[in-house]
Amino acid sequence: MDEIEKIARRYRSVAKLSFALIYALCVSVAVNVFWTPGKIYGSGVTGLAQLISTVSQRWLPFTIGVPVLYAVLNLPLLILSWKKIGHDFTIYTIVAVILSTIFMHIMPPVQIKFDPIICAIFGGLFNGVGTGLALKNELSTGGLDIISIVLRKKFGKSVGTINIAFNILVVIGAGCLFGWVQALYTILSIFVNGRVIDSIYTRNQKLQVIIVTSHPDKVIEKIQDEMRRGITIIHDVEGAYQHSSKTMLFTVISQYELPKFRTAMHCSDPYAFVSITEAKLIMGRFYQEHIY
Structure with a gap:
């Protein structure tokens, strides 16, 4: 068993390093191929670095x-991460920052002039793909991630106003330096970047699940084996077609857990009726597994 755990740990390490490399390539393409030639800024620390450079x-x-x-700009944040978050987390983040720095340095800005809208969309797309894949594979890209994690550990919730404040600063800088048309393109790029990240990194998206089953014990056991979720049980519901006795189960999962949920349902009761809808607001206790 120890050998299996060592292999799994080694696999996770290789996966994190691989996605650190992918992120570094994506952010370098975004900055040097699209954002810099188009006079457009990215979000967070990357955008702030561009702003100060200009x-x-x-x-x-x-x-x-x-x-x-x-x-x-990442250096003091990495020191904060080493002291407040953890050494393993910080080491992988350092690797991501170093690789990004190297690739941004060795990849020269292109001389081809793309349309600014193309630069905004594709810059946001490349950076969003890299960041989303990194987050999905439990890897931080540094920057504001570290501040959010530290504040979440201290106060129990992530502080989104920091990201908003940074991005407002970047947009104002773009407007002052290049004109407000370029600021509009920067907003477009930040929006695309955010939407792409949300489409890839789905851990925070909630789904409401209703299950009508004839085998509630098997379903409950399998779901709770696969994920840490509470389930509400409604006994003695009746199907209108055959008037057979059923049990209704109600739970909330994250979009990230959907593949595990499908596997659990297939193994426990593949003939159950399942309805899944997006949950706009969750009040009360909902277990949210933190990456760090």
Whole structure:
């Protein structure tokens, strides 16, 4: 059993390093191929690094490159992560930041002038894919992720206003430096980036599930084996067609858990009637597994 755990741990490590590499490539393409030529900024620390780099280029006697600023801005956050979150988490985050810095440095900005809308959409798309895949595979990309995790550990919930404040700063910077049309393109890119991340990283999306089954004990046991979810049981419901006695089960799962739920239902009662809808608001206790 110990050997299996070692193999699984090694596999997870290789997977995290692989997705750190994918993220680094995606963010480098976003910055150097689309955002920089289109005079568009990204979100979070990446956008702030671009903003400071542009300010140095215009008003300082020397220019500070985006890769250097990206690494420097992440440095105090990585120190905070090492002290407040954990060493393993920080090591993988350091790898992601280092790879991103290297690829942004060695990948020269393209000289081809794309339409700004193309730059905004594809920049957001590439960065969103990289970030979404990293988060889905339990890997942090640094930056505001670290602040959110630290605050969540301290206060029990993620503070989204930090991300909003950073992105407002980036948009205002884009407007002041390049004009408000470019600020609009920056907003478009940040929006695309966010939507792509949401479509890939589905851990926080909730689904309401209603199950009508003749084998409630098997279904409950299998679901609770696969995931940590409470289930409400309604006994003695009746089907209108055959007037047979059934049991109705009610639970809420995350979109991320949907494949596990499908497997549990297939193994316990493949003929059960299942209705799944999006849950807009959850009040009361809902177990949310934190990655870190």
